[in-house]
Amino acid sequence: MKILFVHQNFPGQFPHLAPALVNRGHEVLALTDVNNKNSSPVNTVCYKEPKQIESDGILGRSYSIHAERGLMAARGARALRDDHGFVPDVIIGHSGWGETLFLREIWPEAKLLIYAELMYRTHGADVGFDPELAPDSLEARFMTVARSAHLIQGIVQADAAIAPTQYQADSFPPELRQKITVIHDGINTQRARPDPDAxxxxxxxxxxxxxxxxxxxxxxxxxxxxxxxxxxxxxxxxxxxxxxxxxxxxxxxxxxxxxxxxxxxxxxxxxxxxxxxxxxxxxxxxxxxxxxxxxxxxxxxxxxxxxxxxxxxxxxxxxxxxxxxxxxxxxxxxxxxxxxxxxxxxxxxxxxxxxxxxxxxxxxxxxxxxxxxxxxxxxxxxxxxYDLQLQSLPRQIEWVESFDPMR
Known part of the structure; x- marks a missing residue:
């Protein structure tokens, strides 16, 4: 397949998945922010830096910021399509920064998969949890609802999603939770191991x-x-x-x-x-x-x-x-x-x-x-x-390849 990763801080959550897909014969490319200085395990292209959003509307500002980044990512995607003829079979993006919001308009036939890290909630999560420093208030809950807009839009548009833990997957409402498969990012247990000589x-x-x-x-x-x-x-x-x-x-x-x-x-x-x-x-x-x-x-x-x-x-x-x-x-x-x-x-x-x-x-x-x-x-x-090589990475690969149009 042709697979495109979209992540402003690539490789982000995908430092192992992206090169593993290359090793399995897929053509893999990553679209990232022009200011991202991280080394990449695969070839990358960049989208332009989003402009600063100035807004007096507190509730709408969060969506505007994420939509602006989505716009820059979509323009970068359009250049990939029009100038280089790149048409992915699968797009894998992190929905947290809005980068996937408009990609359907560029490649409507591609399968859109997202990393669903967390859904903000007005009750039972971080909002109002610590009354000393952030007491529960109606205004705080209004802000939380507003901050969730791009996350909801992102998973509604997606064909499927992945989350690292049950808790994070279950933060999404039931009608969206059904799209999410729980697979942890994976831990290199040979690197993170006991060492009596540390x-x-x-x-x-x-x-x-x-x-x-x-x-x-x-x-x-x-x-x-x-x-x-x-x-x-x-x-x-x-x-x-x-x-x-x-x-x-x-x-x-x-x-x-x-x-x-x-x-x-x-x-x-x-x-x-x-x-x-x-x-x-x-x-x-x-x-x-x-x-x-x-x-x-x-x-x-x-x-x-x-x-x-x-x-x-x-x-x-x-x-x-x-x-x-x-x-x-x-x-x-x-x-x-x-x-x-x-x-x-x-x-x-x-x-x-x-x-x-x-x-x-x-x-x-x-x-x-x-x-x-x-x-x-x-x-x-x-x-x-949670072992990277024994559980997480094989499951991630199988999840991605299940969307291969030739299967």
Missing amino acids: RLTLPNGRELKAGDEVLSYVSRSLEPYRGFHVFMRALPEVLAARPEAQVVLVGGDGVSYGKAPGDGKNWKEVMLAELGDRLDLDRVHFVGRVPYGQYMSLIQLARVHCYLTYPFVLSWSLTEAMSAGAYIVASDTDPVRELIRDGENGRLVPFFDVPALSSALIHGLKGDPEAEALRSAARQTIRDG
Whole structure:
């Protein structure tokens, strides 16, 4: 087949699928934003940068932004068709940024497949979940409805969709959920694996190694959506109870989800100001965003790994930590419960219960008698259902090839 991937940050969720399809004899091309600097496993072409949208209409601005990107992607697609004669059999795109909105008008005969990452919901998900920082309000729900418009349009137009977890697929209403097949992106269990010799040198020169009393926390950005504020509030009690413990936090100072705290500050500054001298900052290490190898070494050597999240998109870091055989203390929220079973392959605590989180972290750092069993079960969970080569990639390939017009 001729297959076109469309993703503003390609390869995005498709670093393994795209080259695997090439290896199976398909002609594969990717259409991406001209500013995308990621290396690509397949040939790429670019569409022009979307213009900045200026609008006084708050509710309509989100759709306008995504529709503008969709327009640029469609113009790039039209050039592919008219100037180069490219006509795909299958288009695979991420619907989150609106890039697939107008592709039906360019190639009406192509099968349109989308990556359906999450549907925004006004109840039962992230909206109103954290009353301290984002209390539920009618206005917030209005905004959520408006932000869902391009996602609904994207999946309505699609022939089929894929989602990485049941929780994310089930965020879509039933009439749209039936289009979605659940296949996880896949974890390289040979790369994310236990390593008793793992070591990491911190920016201050201190070397950490497996067996040390290390508590790890990882997030793309240090922010409330990933429980950063709850984790920080748990630390004073943890540090007091475990005087040898070292805490390492990986993540940027910006915001990936939700909102910044305002006044030009970031969430790290806010939490450090709140906790003041209750934190021993000689033992709390903010290392920013780090290369993959350093991140994995931290997960491998940590005695306890903490993962917290709102009811939202599940992080790759959780599945990779499980694959690496981490002892995990996580939030008892819907997306986490899909993978972690309390007392079987990890420990779960209520998201907002700071004393319970402190207690669970202390228990793990001190030495949970069941730690090795939990670590082994966490890795086995990933190997049994989320392994890239054994489960995810073969299923993804079969899903795509099921739309081959010659089958």
